[in-house]
Amino acid sequence: MAKKKAPINEEEEEDEDLSSDPIYELNDLPGVGEITLKKLKTSGIMSIRLLAMYPLSSLMEDAGIGEKTAKKLIKAAQDIEQMGFKSADKIWEKRRVMRRISTGGQNLDDLLGGGLEPGAVTELFGEFRTGKTQLAHQLCVNVQRSHEDGGLEGGALYIDTEGTFRPERIIQMASAKDMDYQNTLQNIVVGRAYNSDHQILLVKEASKIIEEKNIKLVIVDSLIGHFRAEYVGRGTLAVRQQTLNTHIHDLLRISEMYDEMAVLVTNQVSSKPDVFYGNPITATGGNIVAHGATIRIFLRKGKGEQRVAKIIDAPNLPEEDAIFSITEDGITD
Ligand code: ADP
Numbered sequence: 001m002a003k004k005k006a007p008i009n010e011e012e013e014e015d016e017d018l019s020s021d022p023i024y025e026l027n028d029l030p031g032v033g034e035i036t037l038k039k040l041k042t043s044g045i046m047s048i049r050l051l052a053m054y055p056l057s058s059l060m061e062d063a064g065i066g067e068k069t070a071k072k073l074i075k076a077a078q079d080i081e082q083m084g085f086k087s088a089d090k091i092w093e094k095r096r097v098m099r100r101i102s103t104g105g106q107n108l109d110d111l112l113g114g115g116l117e118p119g120a121v122t123e124l125f126g127e128f129r130t131g132k133t134q135l136a137h138q139l140c141v142n143v144q145r146s147h148e149d150g151g152l153e154g155g156a157l158y159i160d161t162e163g164t165f166r167p168e169r170i171i172q173m174a175s176a177k178d179m180d181y182q183n184t185l186q187n188i189v190v191g192r193a194y195n196s197d198h199q200i201l202l203v204k205e206a207s208k209i210i211e212e213k214n215i216k217l218v219i220v221d222s223l224i225g226h227f228r229a230e231y232v233g234r235g236t237l238a239v240r241q242q243t244l245n246t247h248i249h250d251l252l253r254i255s256e257m258y259d260e261m262a263v264l265v266t267n268q269v270s271s272k273p274d275v276f277y278g279n280p281i282t283a284t285g286g287n288i289v290a291h292g293a294t295i296r297i298f299l300r301k302g303k304g305e306q307r308v309a310k311i312i313d314a315p316n317l318p319e320e321d322a323i324f325s326i327t328e329d330g331i332t333d
């Protein structure tokens with residue numbers, strides 16, 4: 001690979017994509033029998049990279065294989081993926097050329113350092129009607145746009161837990177950008193999750209569709225709803241948090257195992273009556289969600305169609321505000 005001494009913002013040539021490492025098919029893994037291979041694939045483990053990132057206990061449970069085999073598989077996959085240390089300049093080389101998905105609002109894009117970031121899980125949290133679902137819809141449209149127009153030229157996978165996905169909104173948003181709406185709808189795969197187990201399963205099965213449909217954005221709207229409804233009472237809290245933790249890690253793995261994959265989750269809020277100073281509204285899901293998401297954005301209502309987004313927690317973004325609007329045409333400034 002040619003070494004380039006380029007300033008931070010220099011445009012990359014199209015033909016040299018520094019950000020991509022090869023993704024090895026599972027079949028390339030040496031010494032794995034047909035039966036094991038089938039078990040792995042059935043549980044949605046389609047590539048060596050995903051296998052290399054799998055925790056041992058989850059692999060045993062998801063694929064129904066014994067500890068010895070599971071350990072061997074993970075080790076072999078990690079050897080191929082060379083999952084040891086790497087120097088920071090290699091990481092920088094990737095981030096330097098990283099494209100982001102435009103939200104449709106310039107202010108909001110600026111707040112996010114250019115848009116929704118691949119390789120990370122971004123959480124939108126806020127009260128109802130603050131625009132979480134609207135932003136999710138807009139990103140499903142925008143991810144499909146060309147690189148010049150702030151897209152990733154890929155499709156979206158939408159896990160709808162509340163039954164609020166609306167193709168009508170996609171049509172409005174796509175038409176506003178002169179995109180062919182039929183085509184735009186075809187590039188969005190929707191999974192309606194009826195309970196938390198189903199939601200977890202849909203995420204695990206996502207990898208079967210991701211490569212086939214060139215998915216570059218995975219959305220879970222909303223992440224916690226089912227969990228809150230199903231795990232009621234104090235005694236169940238520990239189990240709920242543990243299950244949720246595994247689920248979030250499944251999503252993190254998805255964001256990291258592909259070269260260009262953004263993950264967006266929405267989250268509800270609950271009011272904390274014991275907070276007298278500062279913001280009494282907190283995201284649900286507790287520390288598990290707070291620590292799981294890479295970038296957290298708090299949404300609140302402004303005047304009329306305006307909404308305010310605030311970065312709450314991000315590895316390299318300051319805690320600032322941005323205003324955006326929800327209009328008939330979608331998200332704008
Ligand atoms: P939530 O945060 O609960 O997911 P939504 O993203 O569903 O909230 O936002 C709902 C809000 O979006 C509505 O209250 C309305 O202000 C706005 N909205 C929805 N559809 C349209 C539309 N077609 N034109 C303009 N604004 C809309």
Ligand code: MG
Pocket residue numbers: 132133134162164221
């Ligand atoms: Mg919603």
